[in-house]
Amino acid sequence: MKETKWIVCTCILLLVTVAGAMTLAGMFREANHPSMLGSGEGGTEPIRLVWLHHFGEDGSRKWIDSGIRKFQETHPGVTVTALPLDGGEYMSMLRMKVATDEMPDLYMLDNIHGGRDLIESGYATDLTGRPFLDRLEPEYLYGSKTEDGRVWTLPIDANGLGVTYNKDAFTRAGIVDIPKTWSEFLDVCRRLEAQGIMPIAAGYKESWTLFWDLGADFIPSSLVANPALIEDLSAGATTFEQSKAAFAGPIERLGERFRYVNANPFETSWDEALAMVADGRAAMIIGGTWSVDGVRSKRADAEIGLFPLPVSDVPGSAKFAMKATGGIVVNPLSRHADLAMELLELFAQPEMGRSLQENKKGISVVKDIGGNLDPALLELHNQYIKPGRTVDWSGVLPDFISPELSRAFHAGIADYLLDPDHDVDAAIRGLDEAFDGIRKPQGNSVGGGNR
Structure with missing residues (x-):
């Protein structure tokens, strides 16, 4: 199957x-x-x-x-x-x-x-x-x-990677502070859901949106510490199983928050997801700071802000991933x-x-x-960039250059989300099997996806 x-x-x-x-x-x-x-x-x-x-x-x-x-x-x-x-x-x-x-x-x-x-x-x-x-x-x-x-x-x-959120939606749910740990983030999702507000807007109809949703976690939590990982996987110098420590956490957290996204996310466009956040039907969208432009294009006066996606339960450890x-x-x-x-x-x-x-x-x-600066970006600058609460990922290759490997990775992550068991081990095995079947010798890669 x-x-x-x-x-x-x-x-x-x-x-x-x-x-x-x-x-x-x-x-x-x-x-x-x-x-x-x-x-x-x-x-x-x-x-x-x-x-x-x-x-x-x-x-x-x-x-x-x-x-x-x-x-x-x-x-x-x-x-x-x-x-x-x-x-x-x-x-x-x-x-x-x-x-x-x-x-x-x-x-x-x-x-x-x-x-x-x-x-x-x-x-x-x-x-x-x-x-x-x-x-x-x-x-x-x-x-x-x-x-x-x-x-x-x-x-x-x-630009950076994190969460764009609708402040009015947070207020309606009685949420005063942004989540600073992973447990707090899940609690915020539950509180939003209890108030009839969609916690997370997901427009996975365009495959790149799912990649950057995962990337908001995977890049700062794993890839910055191992910037050659994608190249090593492409060349066959390592496997997903051997790199499980880098992938398991981000993939598992993606599955945990998937239950809080809108219905039919793979049939929902990025444009539709932005509109959900702009009008407050949804509270958050995960990806890059380019979401600010997208939300503003739907509603210029939307009260929105930004915060880093927390990936651990260590208070104060969340940093906004920034690069140029x-x-x-x-x-x-x-x-x-x-x-x-x-x-x-x-x-x-x-x-x-x-x-x-x-x-x-x-x-x-x-x-x-x-x-x-847009108010959301000014807030980002004052609260994260200026005090140095950022992590630089300028030197990181975030996606596979080979189009075949990139598509296999994207499809494997989508398959994991569609699996009701959200079996991380099975997903990692599946990625290795897919890569083994199509991996090319180092230096022959000719494609890849970008944002």
């Missing part, structure tokens, strides 16, 4: 990938159509720039659009088309563009480690020493560098790499840092831009 479930999940994910690739090809054709292009200067052939990203939230797109409009004020003959892709299949689709020689002029890269093959294949411009990097807070460049110190991406914001990894990449093989670099440089300006904080609801990495 478990094998059958895994095959079904894998087939669905493959169909989604193929459909996404066909959609992407159509979008590229549309971007190349004359009706999509600027008029050009002096009657010359119109110039277009294509930018691939994975942002689904309205605020993120408003931030990108604000930069594009500013760029086109000084480049009226250039049309910039920003194409959003599904976060779960983003890297796989990006690598499909490599295979078909259709790489965009600019693209997002969430993780330097996960995109190393693109860098080594010449699809990333070396940004080391560029003057505009001096406008950024230096600590946020760490996740944009390879081991040799070279910078390959323009980081855009500092990856960012915007310029493809040096683009016919218009010089214009793409000008667009990238624009996004390092203070004006665009303020736009990011206003629209994307993120914490900009640009220096000295003022305090227009």
Whole structure:
């Protein structure tokens, strides 16, 4: 039965990938159509720039659009088309563009480690020493560098992993303090449920949301201490059984809180889950700080806050996992790499840092831009970032680069949740069996999912 479930999940994910690739090809054709292009200067052939990203939230797109409009004020003959892709299949689709020689002029890269093959294949411009990097807070460049110190991406914001919660929902349930231990977190869930409030909104219809739900626990509690674990599993240097101490706790806690999510979570979209939190039907959503933008896009005046997901019963041990990894990449093989670099440089300006904080609801990495942070992020900054109650995961590879291994992992976690027994040992055995069947030799990995 478990094998059958895994095959079904894998087939669905493959169909989604193929459909996404066909959609992407159509979008590229549309971007190349004359009706999509600027008029050009002096009657010359119109110039277009294509930018691939994975942002689904309205605020993120408003931030990108604000930069594009500013760029086109000084480049009226250039049309910039920003194409959003599904976060779960983003890297796989990006690598499909490599295979078909259709790489965009600019693209997002969430993780330097996960995109190393693109860098080594010449699809990333070396940004080391560029003057505009001096406008950024230096600590946020760490996740944009390879081991040799070279910078390959323009980081855009500092984001983290934890719980976004509706303060009004907590108040209705009589909850005054945020949970600081795992036992307190489960007690909060019970109290919310007793008041007819859905404790946790889960939109697992998009596979990446389940990954980051688990990641809010797994990354700070296990992966930060063992940053090479994902690479070792990919290469067959270790197994899930041998790494059980890293996986068992996070997987078990995921199962414990699964009973408090909405009905039919695998049929619920991320968009629907955000709406539940925005209007107070649900109290919490677990994942990244990008949820703030998502909730605000549903209800701008929602009273929301953030706290780290507690993973132990040691009071005060919970820390917010923060990072600024990856960012915007310029493809040096683009016919218009010089214009793409000008667009990238624009996004390092203070004006665009303020736009990011206003629209994307993120914490900009640009220096000295003022305090227009969203109230939820300002609270995060004052309560966790400023006093140092954070853990840095900038140097961590969070997901499997190989698309086959990534899908097998996601499907295995979904299968565990669908198992009414929530048998952690069986889940770990199943993951090893799946990986043994598809694992490739080290160095042959060519895909993976990102947020």
